[in-house]
Amino acid sequence: MKTILIISMLIMAQNILAEDLMVYTSRKEHLVKDIFKQYQKETGVKVNYRTGKAGALIQTIKGEGAKSNADIFMTVDAGNLWYASTQGILEPTRSAILEKNIPSHLRDLDNQWFGLSVRARTIAYNPKKVKEGELISYEDLATAKWKGRLCLRTSKKVYNQSLVAMLIDQHGYTRTLEIIKGWVNNNVEIFSNDTAVLKAVAKGQCAVGIVNTYYYGRLVKKDPKLPLKLFWPNQESYGVHINVSGAGIVKTSKNKEAAKKFLEWLASKNAQRSFAQVNMEYPIMENLPQNNVVKKWGEFKANTKFNLSRAGILQKDAVKLMYEAKYK
Amino acid sequence: MPTEDQSSWQFIFQSVVPDLFQNTLKLFIFTILNTFLLGTTSAFFISFTDIPLKKYFQYLLLTGLSIPLYVFAFIYVGMFEFSGPFMSFFRETLGINLHQYINIKDSYWVSLVISFGLFPYVYIFTKNAFDNVGEQMIFASRSLGYSPMKTFLKLILPYSKPWIFSSLILVCMETLADFGAVSVFNYDTFTTAIYTSWMALFSLSSAARLSLFLVVMALLLFFIDSKFNKKGTHHQRSAKKLKSPLFKLTTTQKVLALFIVGGITFFSFFLPITQLAFWFLEGFKEEWGEHYYSLIFSTFKIGLIASLAIVILAFLMSYLKNYLPNKFNNRVNLLSLLGYALPGSIIAVAVFLYFRFFGDHLPIFQTGTLAVLILGLLIRFLSVGFRSLDNHIGAINPNLEKASKSLGHGFLGTLKRIFLPLSSKAALIGIVLVFIEVIKEMPMTLMLRPQMENTLAIKIFELTSEGEWERASISSVFLVCLGLISVYVVNKLSVEKN
Incomplete structure (x- = not known):
């Protein structure tokens, strides 16, 4: 009986661990830490992260290959995101929520990455x-x-x-x-x-x-x-x-469903408010109330023709x- | 090589490389000159004159080592660019636009700032050489009718030349491998070009070829050092330190000496540390948190493990080289020391790719483990440990070793009886010197560290790259404190050594 209990507890622990997400990000720790914690609070899924420079992280994911425990690659600037997509480390993701919330010029043509703040x-x-x-x-x-x-x-x-x-x-x-x-x-x-x-x-x-x-x-x-x-x-x-910070799901992730849910959450109204706010950026979706400081800078026409x-x-x-x- | 890479390389080779050579050469010449002047002048005053406050100065002159070069750079750029407090003061209060005379991003000024960060190497090598001359030789020279000045120029300087030379080579290596500082100045060198090729042109092969230039230049420096810089003939005597200084300074000279040495310590330590302190006060409330304890602990842990590993290996290498000097050994030694001239990020990629392969068989060397990071640091800083030990072990009188052998002691016996006891202090100094370097290292630690493990240097990088100088100063101050303690230990040990 005791053994069964222990084993079942271990299995449960395994499941909880499997739910954890690993984000490789070039965003600085102080800009993402709180939002990751917020996700854990709301869903119980712990978001671990590893920070570094974009190029080095891309090489790391490539190098680790199938063994990599990265689920999500997150960085700033479309140039970096595009480069990641050419290196074959990102998985195209189909998600009605992401496609609805993120305007098409702010995401990859092939849905390998999605802009998350502007x-x-x-x-x-x-x-x-x-x-x-x-x-x-x-x-x-x-x-x-x-x-x-x-x-x-x-x-x-x-x-x-x-x-x-x-x-x-x-x-x-x-x-x-x-x-x-x-x-x-x-x-x-x-x-x-x-x-x-x-x-x-x-x-x-x-x-x-x-x-x-x-x-x-x-x-x-x-x-x-x-x-x-x-x-x-x-x-x-x-x-x-305009430019974005954004993320995509890593091809070798063993947790793609959970990763997708996390991205969808990041693109949701609720998360967007804090995600953009922490760095005084603009939310990805139009007509979301902006933070007061940013609002003061005034409305402008952004270049939406340039994918x-x-x-x-x-x-x-x-x-x-x-x-x-x-x-x- | 794919054709796209080929076109990137053609562009880099034809348009970028010529400028890089020019920039690197300029930086070398200025930095060699500056560090030579700063280092030998200060060593001269400490070793041979009765400059007031000597006890404090011989320590203060080393303290610049505790400030990472990139921190030096962002402090100086922040202060001396047009919008900085120094220039603003002159412009707004005194009506002088100093900016027309001092452009902090010109090669000379870039080099000067770097020199204030690096000259302590020249100072410490030179001072050790000066102190090693010993009173017997100086007495002999004086009694043969040489004036103090002549003694210094004809005897002491030639005697110390090899060590000064070695320290200048070291300075060149540091300059060659630096990325953080030159990028704050936006000064293009090979390391910044490597980064651009990799990250902007997406051409790893071009980055690799550019790194090859660095390797060749480093080899050249080593070659020059080992070929033209013979120091084999000097062996440690029981060099007694001078009881009375070679030069007795008059009051005017004392004031002048204080002005010079005080000026050097001002720019290499007091000015940057004051700026850090101001930022610290501004940023502390916002930035301080409990996670800093673990940052400090990680920094200390990685520094300690790496420096122990490095010094043990350096000791064995130096012992083998002196015990079994043969060509093969020398070459292996040379190659293993190259890491010092390569930027950390390049070594990191190499180590990473290498261990991706080995990781399958040796779980401890899986990438992202501490072992791999230590190995990378070992490649990068072996040279520092080796130099500080080898200078010492090479100077152990070979007669001692011969005596030990003739008494029937073998390899291990001689190691245990002669080399270990005679170099334990040098080994300690080596450990601390390597420790100072390791805790300041950023690019490699960033790439190879275990997941979720952060160090102070990484925090500095993260905050400064967002322009958050005030918040970055918290980590800088702790890093400098760790460095200062280490410098204090080194100084204490090397004073005792004499």
Whole structure:
């Protein structure tokens, strides 16, 4: 009797363990920990995670092969997600909920990955240094009136590679090269992160910079008096460049059903509220109430024509183009 | 190689590589010059003059080692770029736009910041060499009519040259392998290009080829060191330290000396640590939590296991090399030390792929276990342990070994009777030096660590890559504290050694 009890308990324990999920993620621990805990609280399923750089994690999953205990791969930027999908580590997932909640331009053409939060890469400016109506578009920053007034993050950051990939998709290689050369010729100053770009704009080293919205949110939250504002470019044309953080189910996962449920939960109204909020991002679905800070930045037209998989496909070209334009 | 990879490689080779050589060369030249000046000057004042507060300075000059190079970089960039507090102060209060003169992202300034982080290696090697000259030789020189200056230039410097040279090679290796610091400056070197090829061009084969450049350069450095840098003839004497300093400084000279050495410690320690302290106060409330205990524990655990493993292996290698010096041994030694010039992420990938294969047969070496991480760290830092031991073991008088052999003691007997007792202190120093390096290591630990196990260095990486300097400073401060304790131990041990 005793043995049976122990064995049945062990089996039960096994079942509970099998329910656990393992997420390999390049998102930083402090941005995902709480949301994973929330899932555990609501469903009882524990979400373990392993953090690292996107490229290294993809190699790890590839390397571990069938032995991998990764169920979900989660990262930021469509370029990284696209790369994961080309490495054969993600499983196409059919889910009515995911397809309904996530607009098609924010997920993989083959449903290998799904965007889970949206960030806009837009223009931040110093109101003391920029006249009303002066700002128009990404392309316009290449004109001579911005000489000595432009700050950018390094071209090595994937966010800029995706932005330039979008421009190549829009204008073709030659025209985009002209635009980027125009940026560089405006004596652009280069920084290693978005926060540094914002600080430079606030201090008047330059008048404008291109940054992700949440970096602006974090900095202004710390110091609300900074002379910094957001501008939504290209409203008359294709709209602001947006990107996602997202995830996909790993091909070798032994827990695909549970993994799918977790992704569906992440794309649900309830989870979206906190998932986007924790990093001051935008929820994946339209018409979901936004967090107050983000709401204050105003409504904008986003580029919804550009399927984010293209950002990955064109990334190589973007890197070469920026090198050619001497954008460091 | 698939054709797409081929085109990526062509692009990298033709357009990127020439710039990389130029950048790396510039960085090398400036860093060698800077660390040489900083290291030998400070060693000179500590070893041969009666500079006030010497007791404190000889420790303070080492403290920079406790600050990881990438932390150094983000502190200095944060302070000295246009929007930083230093430049803002000059601009807004004094009306001087210093930015036109100091562009912190230019190669010279990049090198200077890196040099403040790395010069302690040159300092410690040089100081040991200086102290090893011993009073007998200096007395002899003085009684033959050489002035103190002449003694220093004609006797002490030539005698110490091999060690200074070795430390400069070490500095080059560190510079070659650095990724974290140069990427904060957005300064392109081979390591940043490796990362771009892999992550932006998706070409692992191009990344591998670029790593080969690093390996070749590291081999070249080793070759130069072993071919042109003969230190075999010096053997440890019972070198007594000088009782009275070689140079007695006048009051003016003392002030000048204080200004120089104080300036060096200011930039290599006090300034960065002050910035960290400010951030610490700002970020503590938001960031501190109980999970920091486990971060500190993991950091300590991994550091300790790795440094013990490394020093044991380094000891055996050095002993074999000196006991059975033959060509084969030397080559094996050379190869095994290469890891130091390779970026951690590259070694991590190699180790990982290798053990994916072995993991099937040896469960302890399954990827994601502590054993694999330790092995990776071993490849990366063996050189540090080996150098600190080999300098010492190589200097053990061979007559002792011959005597032991002639008394009938074999390999093990000689090991036990001569080498172990004579190098136990050097081994301890080696352990602590390796420990300092291991706890600062980031890219490899990030990739190979066991699941859910985090270290302070990883926390720093996670927060700084989001631009959260204040919150990252919590981990930085703990890391620096661990490092400071270690530096203190090293200093204590090496003072006792004399």
